[in-house]
Amino acid sequence: MGAVTRERTDAARNRAKILAAAEGIVAARGVQGLQMADVAAAAGVGVGTLYRRFGDRSGLAYALIDRREREFQAAFIEGPPPLGPGAEPAARAKAFLRALADRTAEQLDLLLMAETASPLARFGGAYDAYHGHLSMLIGRFRPGADAHCLADALLAPLAAPLLAHRLGETGVERVKSALDDLLDGLAG
Amino acid sequence: MGAVTRERTDAARNRAKILAAAEGIVAARGVQGLQMADVAAAAGVGVGTLYRRFGDRSGLAYALIDRREREFQAAFIEGPPPLGPGAEPAARAKAFLRALADRTAEQLDLLLMAETASPLARFGGAYDAYHGHLSMLIGRFRPGADAHCLADALLAPLAAPLLAHRLGETGVERVKSALDDLLDGLAG
DNA sequence: CATTGAAGCGGAATCAATTCCGCTTCAACG
DNA sequence: CGTTGAAGCGGAATTGATTCCGCTTCAATG
Numbered sequence: 478m479g480a481v482t483r484e485r486t487d488a489a490r491n492r493a494k495i496l497a498a499a500e501g502i503v504a505a506r507g508v509q510g511l512q513m514a515d516v517a518a519a520a521g522v523g524v525g526t527l528y529r530r531f532g533d534r535s536g537l538a539y540a541l542i543d544r545r546e547r548e549f550q551a552a553f554i555e556g557p558p559p560l561g562p563g564a565e566p567a568a569r570a571k572a573f574l575r576a577l578a579d580r581t582a583e584q585l586d587l588l589l590m591a592e593t594a595s596p597l598a599r600f601g602g603a604y605d606a607y608h609g610h611l612s613m614l615i616g617r618f619r620p621g622a623d624a625h626c627l628a629d630a631l632l633a634p635l636a637a638p639l640l641a642h643r644l645g646e647t648g649v650e651r652v653k654s655a656l657d658d659l660l661d662g663l664a665g
Numbered sequence: 666m667g668a669v670t671r672e673r674t675d676a677a678r679n680r681a682k683i684l685a686a687a688e689g690i691v692a693a694r695g696v697q698g699l700q701m702a703d704v705a706a707a708a709g710v711g712v713g714t715l716y717r718r719f720g721d722r723s724g725l726a727y728a729l730i731d732r733r734e735r736e737f738q739a740a741f742i743e744g745p746p747p748l749g750p751g752a753e754p755a756a757r758a759k760a761f762l763r764a765l766a767d768r769t770a771e772q773l774d775l776l777l778m779a780e781t782a783s784p785l786a787r788f789g790g791a792y793d794a795y796h797g798h799l800s801m802l803i804g805r806f807r808p809g810a811d812a813h814c815l816a817d818a819l820l821a822p823l824a825a826p827l828l829a830h831r832l833g834e835t836g837v838e839r840v841k842s843a844l845d846d847l848l849d850g851l852a853g
Numbered sequence: 854c855a856t857t858g859a860a861g862c863g864g865a866a867t868c869a870a871t872t873c874c875g876c877t878t879c880a881a882c883g
Numbered sequence: 884c885g886t887t888g889a890a891g892c893g894g895a896a897t898t899g900a901t902t903c904c905g906c907t908t909c910a911a912t913g
Contacts, residue, residue, distance in 0.1 A: 485879055485890060513870060523893030528871065530891095589784065594870095596781050596826040626843035629831060633821035638784040643817060655814035662850020673860060673909060701900060711863030716901065718861095782900095 492530050494520040499541055508586040511538070535594035538587050539602065546603050549580050553610060566617035567664040573611060574631060574656045581635050582649050588637040599636075607632055618664050627663070631656065680718050682708040687729055696774040699726070723782035726775050727790065734791050737768050741798060754805035755852040761799060762819060762844045769823050770837050776825040787824075795820055806852050819847065 484492070498520035502511055513534060517524040531537040558564035559572040581588060592599055612628035619627075633639075634656060643652055672680070686708035690698055701722060705712040719725040746752035747760040769776060780787050800816035807815075821827075822844060831840055 482890090487878070488891060491891085512868095517893090524871085525873085525893055526891075534870070592826070593781065593784050596777065596784075597830060599826065600830045622846060623839055623843055626831070626835070626839045627846060629827060630822040630840070630843045630847060633824060633827050634818040636821060636824060636827070638780070638787065639817060639821050639824070642785060642788045643814075647814070651811055651814045652818070655811055655818045658810060658815060659818060659847050659850065662847065662853075665850075670860090675909070676861060679861085700898095705863090712901085713863055713903085714861075722900070 488530070491520070491522055491526055495522065495527060495530060495537075496540060499537060503541065503587070508538075508590050511590070513537075533595065535591040535598050538591035538594070539598065542584055542587050542591065543603070545580070545584070549576070550603075550606055552576070566614045567660065570611060570614040570618070570631075570664075571657055571660050573614070574635070574660070575653045577607065577632075578635055578640070578649050578653050578656070581637065581640055582644065585637060585641055585644070589641055592637050604632070615663070622663070631659065676718070679708070679710055679714055683710065683715060683718060683725075684728060687725060691729065691775070696726075696778050699778070701725075721782065723779040723786055726779035726782070727786065730772055730775050730779065731791070733768070733772065737764070738791075738794055740764070754802045755848065758799060758802040758806070758819075758852075759845055759848050761802070762823070762848070763841045765795065765820075766823055766828070766837050766841050766844070769825065769828055770832065773825060773829055773832070777829055780825050792820070803851070810851070815851070819844065 495516060499511060499516050502516060502519060511534070513524055513527055516537070517527050520527075527537065531540055553560045553569075553573050553576065555561055559568050560576060561569075564572070608625075608628050611631060612624040615622065615624040615627050634652060640649070640652065643649075683704060687699060687704050690704060690707060699722070701712055701715055704725070705715050708715075715725065719728055741748045741757075741761050741764065743749055747756050748764060749757075752760070796813075796816050799819060800812040803810065803812040803815050803819075822840060828837070828840065831837075
């Protein structure tokens with residue numbers, strides 16, 4: 478273990494250049510305009526470099542998403558109640574799902590693209606953090622239940638494709654209310 | 666209205682040839698081997714014809730899926746209880762979600778591919794049928810609730826990507842139980 | 854049976870993601 | 884410093900889906 482071979486300095490510089498270029502392109506042309514060759518050109522590197530750093534298109538998208546991701550994770554792990562510690566588990570779970578719904582809606586385009594490009598990549602990184610947190614809370618207010626699976630089931634309605642579909646015809650608010658109902662059923 | 670310009674006979678013949686060829690390829694080489702050019706060659710038509718008939722790769726996948734789809738739809742719409750009419754709404758909903766979980770698991774490969782290729786296509790066709798049915802049942806045993814959104818929320822955990830992830834580490838059974846718990850919370 | 858225009862067809866061309874691989878640059882070490 | 888092997892790089896080549904478009908076949912009609 479230990480000594481996790483640090484990223485070389487030129488590699489780190491390229492990572493930054495690529496992320497900056499990608500962000501600019503998304504801002505200018507939308508997620509659809511995020512083409513690997515263009516990003517590489519804008520960043521002044523070869524496409525091979527993009528793939529070395531980010532794996533694939535969805536990896537790049539997740540990297541872009543991760544920036545705001547971290548703030549959110551900090552908020553529910555160590556922030557003030559009702560999201561952070563201090564509130565009742567059931568109330569925290571409710572607040573968490575509501576906040577996650579908003580956050581997902583905010584970056585819907587990128588998330589949709591990322592999940593489309595590789596739908597299983599979702600289950601790693603951020604998802605695990607969400608899942609771990611939620612199943613911990615469920616375990617508290619509903620001991621004995623299969624918190625692991627229930628957490629998956631409650632997170633599923635917030636997957637990008639479903640939310641995208643729903644936003645087309647109703648608001649996020651109704652999605653949140655529906656999740657409230659489900660949680661009330663479990664807790665009450 | 667009416668007169669829905671019937672599909673030309675040669676077109677219908679090609680549709681059948683293509684579906685047969687596609688089925689053969691999936692059987693022989695798996696879903697991954699379902700490449701448009703190969704299917705076209707095996708069916709003895711040009712690729713253009715595939716696209717004219719099915720729109721895109723995911724359209725072809727959905728067409729393949731639809732065959733068993735129809736049996737399932739008949740089962741919950743007019744089959745015997747507990748799936749079909751005659752049982753209590755809450756019991757029917759539970760049976761429905763359990764059956765859908767099994768059905769989805771059966772065709773997981775095709776579904777995963779289809780949803781990946783175009784994640785929003787899911788919301789049309791079969792999904793609407795599921796959604797309509799489930800929200801109707803929810804409306805019965807839980808009047809006043811937002812059946813529409815609750816139905817979405819309960820169907821979400823059965824989306825192919827999540828199920829694929831879960832099957833990797835636990836069985837379908839636990840997914841079904843988790844859904845039972847959520848339904849019990851709503852009904853009880 | 855001839856006409857005819859919509860529907861359908863084939864397959865080459867296009868477009869973008871992803872892979873490959875020979876060459877270059879770090880940075881740890883002597 | 885000079886050596887050296889791993890890490891990184893660029894960009895041409897590959898792969899596979901999707902689009903395009905000039906030509907062909909239906910089938911309704913007179």
